[in-house]
Amino acid sequence: MNQFTVLQDNILLERLIIILVYSVLAKGLDLFIDRFLRRIASKTKIKLDDKLIKYLHVPIIWTVFGFGLLHALSVGPLSDPWQLILPQAIQSILLILWITAVIRIFNLMVDEYISSARQKGKIGKDIFMLLKNVLRVVVIIAGLLWLLSIWQINLTPLFASAGIAGIAVALAAKDTLANFFGGISIFMDNTYKVGEYIILDTGERGEVVEIGIRSTRIKTRDDVIVTIPNSIIANSKIINESAPIPRFRIRVPVGVAYGSDLEKVEEVLLAVADANSNIEKLPEPRVRLRVFADSSVNFELLCWVKDPRDKGLEVHNLLKAAYSAFAEQSITIPFPQRDVHISNPSADSFREAG
Template structure:
């Protein structure tokens, strides 16, 4: 039967009587041998794999090499500690229980910390490159990222308890009572968590879109988290709204279903003006603006005969909702300039007051 690496190393070390006489020195030598092996693996295997990964077009292999590098080296050294604990003579009972379990715990924590760190540092662009350039929805990516970190932490704690042989039956038995207490104490937090899940599932809005919430605030969605949604207003004010409120509120999404925004400009001209000329001037103003989309095409509608003016409405779409205020400003300025050039009068409200003299009887 072929000998394992452990037994082969033990057989080799028996050839040194001094090491067998001083068991602490033997254990230290074993750990040093594993540390040297880890360095050899780093120099020969890991670096060779990194060079090969850089030659490929895929980014996933680069991610795997970077992910396995440090945890793998630490694992080799900690396996050396476990090997050192297994040689004769046996360690004292307390040390024989603490050191191996501590080493196993460190191995688990090294890998879980590496996974959690990779999840935290991975951006949307990096994840897209790792998956071969596939499109990833930002909201789904954030949901996966946040939930994955919570699951990694939960299973790490559970596995550590199993390593230390903690009886989990009483823990699970009392979990129902503790769960009820936590649910009552943290009902708002749980409502926000499930509200966040509802927001992700309903897809009412995404990061980068402009929304108006029921209380009237308008801004760009900059982050959709598990607990809350962050909105940046046009005044550069950050608003944080709990997802429990967002899930139960009316939300106007100005960026959906198409990433454009409609602007309505109400314009009045004096009675007696050539209406066809006014319509053509307004359409020309819209066509000359490079932020106005061509499809759907801008249009002009005659809305009403007012008390002092003939009321037109210019309807058009701009490429980005964040341009609403600026483009309204520029379009109104251009309309005023064009009307002045073409002698189109923009009337203001006027009232005629007649005074009637009343005769006084003598």
């Protein structure tokens, strides 16, 4: 009882005992993380858990020790200005440690996700870097605001100034912000990716070569780059020929003469498609009779190419192969013909007179 009374009377000794207890607890937690959790994480195939333990190890240990210091300081009053400065300084140090850890973990997660998205063509290099930096700045600003609140700094004037500055920036950069958020919506909706073929509502068709901060660029088959602001393309009708799967169906119109063996024509066209290595076997090619035209019976060969960029080339190859196959099988490809009758009124009159 006397020892407890002495401990209560000696605040400094009580504080040292509290700090010692928390130090032992922090050291025990350090050994647990280092010898147990690291060993378990090293046996997994995922590398992410090893890095998470590495980044969280130091903040956790120092947080336990920092709580011990705060507990010790709360035992009794301190003389001014230490009563205010020391707890806030400890909280600030802990906050900085955690902000650093969160930024490192955030960079790790962003690199893992957005880098894979970029490799798959979902996002361009510049917008990738912009998103990464913007999100990092958001984390830092949130941490700084928390730090200012720890020191009981009035944030109202700061928020008011930031609001006025934000309105001015928004009005000055209205189009730029519209394009930026248009690019974000394209990324989030997964409308198209780099390397895919799209058709704009204005009729341009080409390969997406870049999804940037301000605009999207497509390259047409004439090797012409078309640049479209993201704010416009986000509100336009887009046909993605490469989605949901990369293959693309082509239609090859073919006409044969009346009187041709239609079953034979169908077999020849299917054989032509089957002989082409760039034509997908599944779904299977098919032939459809479309119309009885003025001079021909019109068929259409429907098949799928592996890549939309091969559309024009494979239509060319299939038409050439069909022409040769029809010639071998004696299938006539008609062309318009007209019989012209010439009437000579003067010759007829002379013949009648004679």
